[in-house]
Amino acid sequence: MVSDDKEAPHWSLDIYRDYLRGVSPPEGRFDPEDAWEHVYDVFPVYGKLDVTGQAWSARHKGALRIRRTPLPQEGAVRLEVTSEVTFLDFEPLPTRSQRTTARVRCLADTLSTPVAWELQSTAHNAEGNARAMSELRESGSLYDGTLEFSNGDRSRTVQVVGEVTSNWSLFDAVHRLPCDERASFEFVMLEDLRLPRRGQSLAWAGRTEISMRGSAVRLHGYRQVGEGVLPLHYWLDEEGRLLLVLGNVRAYIWKGAATAINRGDQTA
DSSP states (O other), X not given: OOOTTOOOOOGGGGGGHHHHTTSOOOOSOOOTTSOEEEEEEEEEBOSSOOTTSOSBOSSSOEEEEXXXXXXXXXXXXXXXXXXXXXXXXXXXXXXXXXXXXXXXXXXXXXXXXXXXXXXXXXXXXXTSOBOTTOXXXXXXXXXXXXXXXXXXXXXXXXXXXXXXXXHHHHHHHGGGSOOOTTOEEEEEEEETTTEEEXXXXXXXXXXXXXXXXXXXXXXXXXXXXXXXXXXXXEEEOTTOOEEEEEESSEEEEEEEEHHHHHHTSOOO
């Protein structure tokens, strides 16, 4: 049970506290260097309060699944991503969701630097049908400060300086970052493996506590800020397992390890 002397939840958790009380926390040991497959529910966040006084929508639920496979002999990691993000149903907008799959080869370094990838993405309407001419197939690579993107017979290059990661790579990298108030990292973030966001920084956000299914779950976290992105908070449990990624555009909330979900042992 939650103790009376628990820490007050960090402000970034405020609007999710009621929802998280119904989410089962993970159990058991976690090795961030090992193979794993994690699943998150994904919710859009409103720019302002809606008529019910909520700042996010639990009704418009998407999903993110990330599978990590170590390639130790190659000093690399393979990430397989399946993502569906949803959009609030404003009548003039025909797109209700974006479905993306990606296969990313990353270095086994601090920020899981992506070095080669393939992705496919399609927009879908309210009936779940793919919208005409919405499919994107693209491959990319990073070598010696040059990002190269290829889409059929078209290609483009972008020069970058410094460390590079991607939003999905960070779901892997934060597992291995130190629990230290001095922890700070600067990088270029490749958003959805397509758009470089320069001037990003990730720094220690402290410790906090949240109630999940009657249990007090202690968390530690990091805060990301930078050009072209709204602040993001990454919250991990005491095992170093990423449970929450909370921003002003989307919220990613732990659903479970894929094996547990498949067994029916762990659901949101």
